[in-house]
Amino acid sequence: MAANQHHDAQLLVVDDDPRIRQMLTRYFEDEGYGVVCAADGAEMRSRLRQRNFDVILLDLVLPGGADGLDLAREIRAQSDVPIMMLTGRDDVVDRIVGLEIGADDYIAKPFHLREVHARLKSILRRRQPQARPAEPPVEExxxxxxxxxxxxxxxxxxxxxxxxxxxxxxxxxxxxxxxxxxxxxxxxxxxxxxxxxxxxxxxxxxxxxxxxxxxxxxxxxxxxxxxxxxxxxxxxxxxxxx
The missing domain is CATH 1.10.10.10 (Winged helix-like DNA-binding domain superfamily/Winged helix DNA-binding domain)
Incomplete structure (x- = not known):
């Protein structure tokens, strides 16, 4: 593990392809993240009941009747946790619908892990509160x-x-x-x-x-x-x- 790059952020990877889950888990754990995986919507719901996550990496095409867009709507109705959609369907309509229902980013497969990481860090930076200075800050x-x-x-x-x-x-x-x-x-x-x-x-x-x-x-x-x-x-x- 790259100790100097420990992030503490907790990721939930929702993808029915075990190779994708394994690849993302290995990469992000090596980068210092905590990673939990789910293969479908039912497993995702179970993971979300057990703990909180900083970002959800959500595949668009999933088994079990509910696809990634359905699950994104379900997540967004209950939480503002960032959602990054990962999909092999590089369709403009899917992207628009995904963003419209509240996804924070959208990246098509096949993807480069470093690009996924860069986009993930960008999402986390936007949500990270500023360090509190010694003097109380003046709110803008x-x-x-x-x-x-x-x-x-x-x-x-x-x-x-x-x-x-x-x-x-x-x-x-x-x-x-x-x-x-x-x-x-x-x-x-x-x-x-x-x-x-x-x-x-x-x-x-x-x-x-x-x-x-x-x-x-x-x-x-x-x-x-x-x-x-x-x-x-x-x-x-x-x-x-x-």
Whole structure:
């Protein structure tokens, strides 16, 4: 084991292929992670009842009647644990649906283990709280139209003060918008701001993320007042900042 790279993060690998499970287990255990495996949805549920995980690596095609998309919906309904979808079906529609239901990333088989690791570390970095300094930090809070986005706590409060749960991707997207309010952002710029790396340039990935975010902050998602589309260009955040 590479002792200098111990991470303590706990991973759940859900894949029906024993070779994939073995490969991921060996690689990530050597990198210092704790790894638990499941071959199908039933086994996944059992593992989730037994302990908490930092990231779930979830295959799209699984036996037992429930595929990876079904299981991702089930997980997201109960938890905001990051989900990385691993699949041999490199289909744009599958990617969009996966991201729309709350997956944090999507990588097609065959994959390079180092790329999976890099994406995994990126997810963990985005969720890791900042080290607490000696002096109490000043929280960074941005208000818009009576909403409050606490960038320090990664928390969103609606106008009634109720917390609205956001996935990692949704929080990063809203943060990008409030930091660039009034500026038209192309899909490429949004991809860069929310992912911090270059992805395959299919525009509908960003569109799916925005659809999900609108459902949580817009009074009428079909007639958005905060996140507006600019035909042929991208999106603009038009809410007035407090």
């Amino acid at each position: 809070v941005v208000g818009f139209e009576d909403w409050k986005l606490n960038l320090s706590r990664r928390q969103l409060l609606d106008p009634e003060g109720r917390e609205v749960e956001l996935t990692t991707g949704e929080f990063e997207m809203l943060t990008a918008f409030v930091r660039h309010a009034g500026r038209v952002l192309t899909r490429e710029v949004l991809m860069d701001l929310t992912r911090g790396r270059s992805l395959e340039a299919f525009d509908r990935t960003i569109d799916a993320q925005i659809v999900r975010l609108r459902r949580k902050i817009e009074t009428d998602p079909k007639r958005p007042q905060f996140i507006k589309a600019v035909r042929g260009v991208g999106y603009v955040f038009t809410a007035k900042l407090d």
